[in-house]
Amino acid sequence: MKIGCIQLNVGFGKVEENFARAEEKIREAAKQGAEIIVLPEMWNTGYALEKLSELADVNGERSKAFLSNLAKELGVHIVGGSVSTKKGDKFYNTMYTFDNNGELVGEYNKAHLFRLMDEHLYLEAGDEMNRFALGDIEAAGVICYDIRFPEWLRAHALDGAKVLFVPAQWPTPRIDHWNTLLQARAIENQCFVIAVNRISRKVENFNGQSMIIQPWGEVLWVGAEDEEVAVIDVDFSIVDEVRGRIPVYDDRRPALYSGVVTEN
Numbered sequence: 001m002k003i004g005c006i007q008l009n010v011g012f013g014k015v016e017e018n019f020a021r022a023e024e025k026i027r028e029a030a031k032q033g034a035e036i037i038v039l040p041e042m043w044n045t046g047y048a049l050e051k052l053s054e055l056a057d058v059n060g061e062r063s064k065a066f067l068s069n070l071a072k073e074l075g076v077h078i079v080g081g082s083v084s085t086k087k088g089d090k091f092y093n094t095m096y097t098f099d100n101n102g103e104l105v106g107e108y109n110k111a112h113l114f115r116l117m118d119e120h121l122y123l124e125a126g127d128e129m130n131r132f133a134l135g136d137i138e139a140a141g142v143i144c145y146d147i148r149f150p151e152w153l154r155a156h157a158l159d160g161a162k163v164l165f166v167p168a169q170w171p172t173p174r175i176d177h178w179n180t181l182l183q184a185r186a187i188e189n190q191c192f193v194i195a196v197n198r199i200s201r202k203v204e205n206f207n208g209q210s211m212i213i214q215p216w217g218e219v220l221w222v223g224a225e226d227e228e229v230a231v232i233d234v235d236f237s238i239v240d241e242v243r244g245r246i247p248v249y250d251d252r253r254p255a256l257y258s259g260v261v262t263e264n
């Protein structure tokens, strides 16, 4: 299966520019043969949180129509990164996923809000999981900071996900955490992790390094430190073989773990 990862250079608050750029890159990935295309986090507005009342996509209508139409026209699955949305009087960081018929298969509001980037001051957290299938591929999607919560990704893996998609805006100063956490999530859940970070060349400090990690922990691909459309071949069938090699799911002892979890 060919995965198209789009390391987009997201313009701060530049919605029109971002839509045009995303469309150009999605078309480019499809032209290169991508069957699943993945975008980064908050690609419509960037982190222009103070301007959300002006810029956020009301009920995600524009983003949904955009992603659905392209998925259908190009015959590709699109894991639509995430976009800032307004639902009722609240704002969210929302991930939409469309299959290659243009059908919405996943809608997810980021569950863990990242205080260092002020998300908690502007956004509402979601509390639903994000499990979906793309054809016969059992998958799930979480967003950026969510990867610091292993129990959240484990919940999706226990629910059957074999591929975890992670759109992100992960800044350069913590890129070592990004590398390590993504690899850990792949190894512990024995699943593919496909993580797409944004890029920026100006004030904001994002250097890409998107990653595809295999269920045994091998890094299959790392993105360049520049805007990039990369199409990478992956073999999802190895998940079952890896899970058979070390039967972590059979060896889990959930009865032990519930006793050690403490509330703060």
Ligand SMILES: NC(=O)CCC(=O)C(=O)O
Pocket: 041, 114, 117, 143, 144, 145, 146, 148, 168, 169, 170, 171, 174, 177
């Ligand atoms: N956009 C995000 O959620 C950033 C998360 C991050 O940078 C981290 O260190 O965690």
